[in-house]
Amino acid sequence: MSSERHLAIKISYTAVDRQWAEWVAWKLEDAGYRVLIQAWDFVAGSNWRFKMQEGVTQATRTIAVLSDAYLASVYGKEEWQAAHAADPKGLARKLLPVRIEDCDRPGLLGAAVSIDLFDLFDLSADTARSYLLVQVRGALDGRVKPDIEPAFPVRPRQTSPDQPPSFPYHQGSPQPRSAKPPLIGEPFTSHTGAVESVAIGPDGKILATSSSEGVVWLWDVTDPSRPRAIGKFLTGHTTGLWSVVFGPEGKTLATSIDNGTVRLRDISDPSRPHIIGEFLTGDDDPVWSVAFRPDGRILATGSEDGTLRL
Structure with a gap:
């Protein structure tokens, strides 16, 4: 278990996404993390502005629950920008965007790798929970190594090294053109693995x-x-x-x-x-x-x- 799990993770969200924020918070606390979330920690009699400032300054990580509504929120913007300002290069991974909608990530948010939960809607809640915890653990540890050893990468059998002799063209005879097909456009990918x-x-x-x-x-x-x-x-x-x-x-x-x-x-x-x-x-x-x-x-x-x- 990471030595950072005893430190607080702040959940930044907007009111319409409260159900998502509480689900994330519950799963994190159930896994042993400390969580600061407005729905649970801003109790009667507390100063909400002070509590927000406390969360921004004392939390070791800020999870921003991203949606179109959150991106339009003034307070949400203040919170994620404060986390970004504390770690502008992302070396400590203080800002963890968790997208619950396929929304744009404008400006500085676009450079932060996000945890995308909206991709898991057709799978089970347990799968979503496992994926969330693996990604949060990876943010704390600095890498995401699978728990299961990868399968041995079997390659296709090699053909015999003995090749038939090429046709003996006479000197000055026209040579056949290369059989190498040309590339169409530039290589592209969005995968992080093979x-x-x-x-x-x-x-x-x-x-x-x-x-x-x-x-x-x-x-x-x-x-x-x-x-x-x-x-x-x-x-x-x-x-x-x-x-x-x-x-x-x-x-x-x-x-x-x-x-x-x-x-x-x-x-x-x-x-x-x-x-x-x-x-x-x-x-x-x-x-x-x-x-x-x-x-x-x-x-x-x-x-x-x-x-x-x-």
């Missing part, structure tokens, strides 16, 4: 990418020279997400996780994907690959133990 799988939808307009930190990003590649991020969602796991594949109609996305789970999501609206099904393949080994039959009625999976399942 990209494990990519897939393009049947219409060629949507790209899905998955990574080792358990995140799937969806991209609009209608203009492949200018890919645009549509959004991301979390699988609820902090380790490998090995395969992502579109259904033949382009409205279903299947993902496989390192604990043998395969999830199906409806991406008819790519900006709001939601789970429509989940199943276990039967063991705890990672599922390296998934594929749909052309009619979309059967899904095939391949696991690390050499097992194929339909």
Whole structure:
């Protein structure tokens, strides 16, 4: 347990987000942290202005519960700016933005890495709690190392080093052009871990990418020279997400996780994907690959133990 857990964490929020703020505060105190929150600590007879100043000056961390309403709040702005001023480079991670809406982070807030809870709405409350506590612990410790050892990164088998001899062109004969295809635009990413799988939808307009930190990003590649991020969602796991594949109609996305789970999501609206099904393949080994039959009625999976399942 981090040595900083006995120090207070201030929850900065606006009145319309009180339910979210109290949920965050409860989960943190339940995990052993000290929390300062207006709903619980500004009791009758206390000076609310003094209590706010006390929270800003004495709390070791400030969690700003970000929403459009919070960003319009004068008092909320004062609190997060005070936390930022105390740690402008973010080296001590005194300001922890927790987004409960997919809202913009204007100005100085845009440079602070946020904890995004709105991505977890289609998962369970326990998953959201676990993710919140892992990220807060990471802010205190300065890193987020998984509790489970990553799987060994198996590589495809190498081809034989013995290659057939090239065609002996005569001196002065025209040489074939390079078979290396040109890049379209600049490389891009929003992942923080290794990209494990990519897939393009049947219409060629949507790209899905998955990574080792358990995140799937969806991209609009209608203009492949200018890919645009549509959004991301979390699988609820902090380790490998090995395969992502579109259904033949382009409205279903299947993902496989390192604990043998395969999830199906409806991406008819790519900006709001939601789970429509989940199943276990039967063991705890990672599922390296998934594929749909052309009619979309059967899904095939391949696991690390050499097992194929339909």
